[in-house]
Amino acid sequence: MENAILHITDQINDVLDFVRDPKLDLKLCSLKTLVDDSVNEVSFPEEIELNVSSKNCKVRCDATKMRVILTNIIHNAVQSVGTKGTVSLTVTDSNSDVTISIEDSGPGIPDENMEKIFSPLFTTKKEGTGLGLASCKQIIEMHGGSINVKNNPTTFTITLPKNPSS
Template sequence: MEQQPIKKIKKNEFAAITSDELNNLEQQNEKLKLEKEGYQKIVVSLEKKLASKSREDEQLRILIHQMEKELQKKTEELLKAERLSAIGELAARLAHDIKNPLNTIKFAFELIQHNPKGNTNFEKQTGIVERAISRISHQIDDVLTFVKEGSPEFEDASLLDILRICAKKIKKSDKIIINLPTKDVHLVCDPYLLEVVFDNLLFNSVQAIAEKGKVIFSISDNKDENVIIEIQDTGAGISEDDLPKIFDPLFTTKQNGTGLGLASCKSIVEAHRGTITVKTNPTRFFVKLPKLQSKANYNSGCELR
């Protein structure tokens, strides 16, 4: 096979090619420099904008912090004003509500004084006085429980014993029957505060029944960490419109109510880290309380509101 001769490149042709390539490289290099300068300007501009944005962010952060402090201050002032307003309304309502049973007591004693020896209605009149005093006492207890601040004092207690005490204390017609549960559950609680809860619920049930009916207590204990106490009565029931407001302070449907009984119940139950709910037709209250937690779990405390 015949070998092809190597083509010779003249010196001036090599020089021309090299010169063209160098010109292209220089043009490309110039273009890159211009692009670099453009990018540098963009970077500088972005850095300035970022610095400005950082200053704006810092100013915004300071402004938000100031607004948060001002909002907290205004919230505290509003809560204080609402509390003072509630106390004023409560004082006026309590003064009105206590005046009526005091007049009843005064009238009964006047009748007794006019005929102290031959008074054939003495037992009836003393009964009227006793009910009036009980009414005043209950209203004052509602107020004291509601305004009291503090933490429950926990101890091991019998739930059935608490319910028995409440049933024994209540003033009611002989035609109203109270059914207590047969089984007992022990739980860590403040028995005196829970007594206040079930006193209020039982008192409401008896008032709702008026003449003849039943109040039924039942305990659901599924061997878990909670126990549920249900209180059902055969009274008139609660209207659907009133259900969402039933636990609100100062809300009442009773002519002589303080509107604090159920609010206090809710506060006490929540201080025990439990819940209280209600259903109507028939009226049923459900108090759910923890029972297996130790006293050590309550070191943080839950203040009554």
């Protein structure tokens, strides 16, 4: 019963976090540290290979919120792959932007779900609120960035300005 209460509490908090107007605490952060911390928060089955190629570039962002976003997307990638496959993270940068790509060898997202993937309350999972990716998109856009997804292979691409104006 305690686990059920914790699960329900987490879901309520997810909904409240989404509908509130979250504030950003922007600080200069190492993207490599954010990626490493996020990877360490996800449990990887033994047969899933993880490839991380990240430059140690700096970006002004809300480190706590970005860590949650990266952890969420990495966790989704691991779930998609299942018990055997590959998850790859790549960080690249230009003069003004950084790009984080998270690619997995899972089966991909069905075409009919591609346009709904970032919609609030949309989920294909038995558990969850359907707010994870919608919340990720909201926070990335608050940073002045964007998030996109494509198939073959499934790749989530986050682009953030190095110095957001918000």
